Amino acid sequence: MEHESKAVLESLGISTTGAGLAGSEEEAVKLFKSLGSAAVLKVLSPQVVHKSDAGGVVLNLKDEASVRKAYREIVAAFRDKELAGVSVQKMAKPGLEVIVGVAQDATFGPVLMFGLGGVFVEALKDVSFRSIPVSESDALSMIEETKGYALLKGYRGSSADVGALKELLLKISDFVVKNPAVSEMDLNPVFLYPKGYSVVDARIILGEPRPAPPAPGKLDLHDLFYPNSVAVIGASGTPGKLGWNVFSNLVSHKFMGKLYPINPKADEIQGIKAYPCISAVPEPVDVAIILVSAGVTPDVVEECCKCGVRYIVVESAGFAELGSEGKKIEVDMKAIADKYGVRLLGPNCSGIINTHCSMVQSIGLVDSLCKGNIGLVSQAGVCAAGMLWGLRHIMDFGIIATIGNKLDINETDMLETVSKDENINVICMYLESVKGGRRFIDVAKQVTLEKPVVVLKSGRTEAGKKAVASHTASLAGNDQIFSAAFRQSGIIRARDYEHMFNLTRAISKQPFPDREGVFIITYAGSLGVIAADAITDNGMRLSELEPPLKERLKKLLPDYVCGMNPVDYTFSQDADIVKRTIEIGVDSEDVGSFIVVLQAEILDSYVDTLKSISYKGKPIIACVAGKEFALPDVIKMEKAGIPVFSTPEEVADALAIMYRHHERVKKAKAKLGAK
Numbered sequence: 001m002e003h004e005s006k007a008v009l010e011s012l013g014i015s016t017t018g019a020g021l022a023g024s025e026e027e028a029v030k031l032f033k034s035l036g037s038a039a040v041l042k043v044l045s046p047q048v049v050h051k052s053d054a055g056g057v058v059l060n061l062k063d064e065a066s067v068r069k070a071y072r073e074i075v076a077a078f079r080d081k082e083l084a085g086v087s088v089q090k091m092a093k094p095g096l097e098v099i100v101g102v103a104q105d106a107t108f109g110p111v112l113m114f115g116l117g118g119v120f121v122e123a124l125k126d127v128s129f130r131s132i133p134v135s136e137s138d139a140l141s142m143i144e145e146t147k148g149y150a151l152l153k154g155y156r157g158s159s160a161d162v163g164a165l166k167e168l169l170l171k172i173s174d175f176v177v178k179n180p181a182v183s184e185m186d187l188n189p190v191f192l193y194p195k196g197y198s199v200v201d202a203r204i205i206l207g208e209p210r211p212a213p214p215a216p217g218k219l220d221l222h223d224l225f226y227p228n229s230v231a232v233i234g235a236s237g238t239p240g241k242l243g244w245n246v247f248s249n250l251v252s253h254k255f256m257g258k259l260y261p262i263n264p265k266a267d268e269i270q271g272i273k274a275y276p277c278i279s280a281v282p283e284p285v286d287v288a289i290i291l292v293s294a295g296v297t298p299d300v301v302e303e304c305c306k307c308g309v310r311y312i313v314v315e316s317a318g319f320a321e322l323g324s325e326g327k328k329i330e331v332d333m334k335a336i337a338d339k340y341g342v343r344l345l346g347p348n349c350s351g352i353i354n355t356h357c358s359m360v361q362s363i364g365l366v367d368s369l370c371k372g373n374i375g376l377v378s379q380a381g382v383c384a385a386g387m388l389w390g391l392r393h394i395m396d397f398g399i400i401a402t403i404g405n406k407l408d409i410n411e412t413d414m415l416e417t418v419s420k421d422e423n424i425n426v427i428c429m430y431l432e433s434v435k436g437g438r439r440f441i442d443v444a445k446q447v448t449l450e451k452p453v454v455v456l457k458s459g460r461t462e463a464g465k466k467a468v469a470s471h472t473a474s475l476a477g478n479d480q481i482f483s484a485a486f487r488q489s490g491i492i493r494a495r496d497y498e499h500m501f502n503l504t505r506a507i508s509k510q511p512f513p514d515r516e517g518v519f520i521i522t523y524a525g526s527l528g529v530i531a532a533d534a535i536t537d538n539g540m541r542l543s544e545l546e547p548p549l550k551e552r553l554k555k556l557l558p559d560y561v562c563g564m565n566p567v568d569y570t571f572s573q574d575a576d577i578v579k580r581t582i583e584i585g586v587d588s589e590d591v592g593s594f595i596v597v598l599q600a601e602i603l604d605s606y607v608d609t610l611k612s613i614s615y616k617g618k619p620i621i622a623c624v625a626g627k628e629f630a631l632p633d634v635i636k637m638e639k640a641g642i643p644v645f646s647t648p649e650e651v652a653d654a655l656a657i658m659y660r661h662h663e664r665v666k667k668a669k670a671k672l673g674a675k
């Protein structure tokens, strides 16, 4: 109840209006007199949640008579309720009303909430979240993120002590960390003042202590990605079977290690000696891929464990995603793997692709791949391997890891492992749920300082969630909390499938802009104007060339062209003039990045020239309207390292996201360095 909660808060050094418990009218008067100021009386009952709704709060009582009257009224109004008493407290001077709260999230555990309190909180939903524990910068950014921040900063003279508010958030976070039985909290409202604050109403709800999240498996996952030998249990010589697909992917991509097809009915498969069972393989096996039906999988897993296999990839489906029976098989399988200390990927996944050791374990047949710097971690196999057929032309993947039902190895383990791979510079993830809980945030926070992480998280809507549940048997958490968790860890959240691959492609091919100024070169005035609007909408700006560079540019421009940015060459634009214009931009202190709008019909004529320019670390993205009709040339341009997007808005959005990410990392690193 309020008086107990406020006592707890006071003990943490959090200032409140206090709350004395009066069991009688006389006690209420005595408490009032001890306050030495106007009082507030409130009902105290475990059965009353919203005290003011039922007339349980009487404000601004200045004399004994009105205290007596208020006491009697409250007791009368709640006579059918179990009454603990009436709280007598100081009337706080008016301030800006905010709410600070704690809730439990199914994925991340306790989360801290901040928002504009009072009547606004339900109506405006102007609240922000962070997973607990929150850092100082988390606390600040969750305050700054609310629309109400403008009011806190000062509006018509009033302002609030943001520093004190930040301290309050940190204290609550710390309190929750130290007291696992705290399940929810509501400090609503807290009055903020130009100096300090006062907690006016408080409630702490206790629950069962939170269970600790599962500890990650001990065996490091490096060799799962770089095995010396792979056995395929259920490898088949019959085209069309999954066991044929997986094995021929390994063979056709020329896996660098040894291959052991396991099939009791064959002597050899696709020209490679086969064995009847895993125990018949004469040499040690690092990774066993299992493709047999779900029912017999646990036995096969156990056999693998006994033979010293270190990693098991279960690509078969028919487990938890189908219901309780499948779930039970999973539980058995996990117990076996844990007993032997073996790590298990899947079930219901499409294995791993690592182009750097020519290993393709996918269920679907995969065409030739280039070695690349993108690491893709995907919950669903189709989102990973399925889109490869097309995307491999314009994106070079190093690793594609599918995780399926995440029985043992989860998204956090994958993120951690892939981020350590020297061949990988950018990580992109498709997730339907997060199993690692808070560890995901802690790992991602570290990773994003070194390698950018782009995440598409589905299951945002209720309908989406249902589809997830029947799809990979995992429950998606609250979407707002996911956004908060991603922000907290420096993850770039993609809006949709295309956005994820656009951002990943740009980041994998281009450096980050390190200033806001954008230089636009175009052959179509309209697209230049749209680009200029779009960069402004995205919080960037047009760069302003220095006077000597303007002179240089003027000499290049035909008579009828006057704009300096966007530079609009109309249909006279060709590769040479674009090159010379870019070179001017490269020399400018105010240019952080380039948008070049190119004509689809003559895209080919730009490829070699654009590739030859020394950009000195400044990124360039091409915008080609109608690019889907010029795909062969788009592919050439992409292979030359220049991303091609369809619209100016997409380009501006990507550059702005890249810029902000870069700024965030710079700041975070500077802070770490200062410590």
Ligand code: ADP
Pocket: 017, 040, 042, 049, 050, 051, 052, 053, 057, 059, 089, 090, 091, 092, 093, 118, 188, 189, 200, 201
């Ligand atoms: P509940 O939220 O249970 O309805 P509160 O204790 O939050 O009850 O009181 C309702 C409102 O009354 C608060 O939002 C606040 O505006 C005002 N109020 C409550 N206590 C005080 C106080 N001690 N000083 C000033 N205003 C108060």
Ligand code: MG
Pocket: 188, 189, 201
């Ligand atoms: Mg309240």
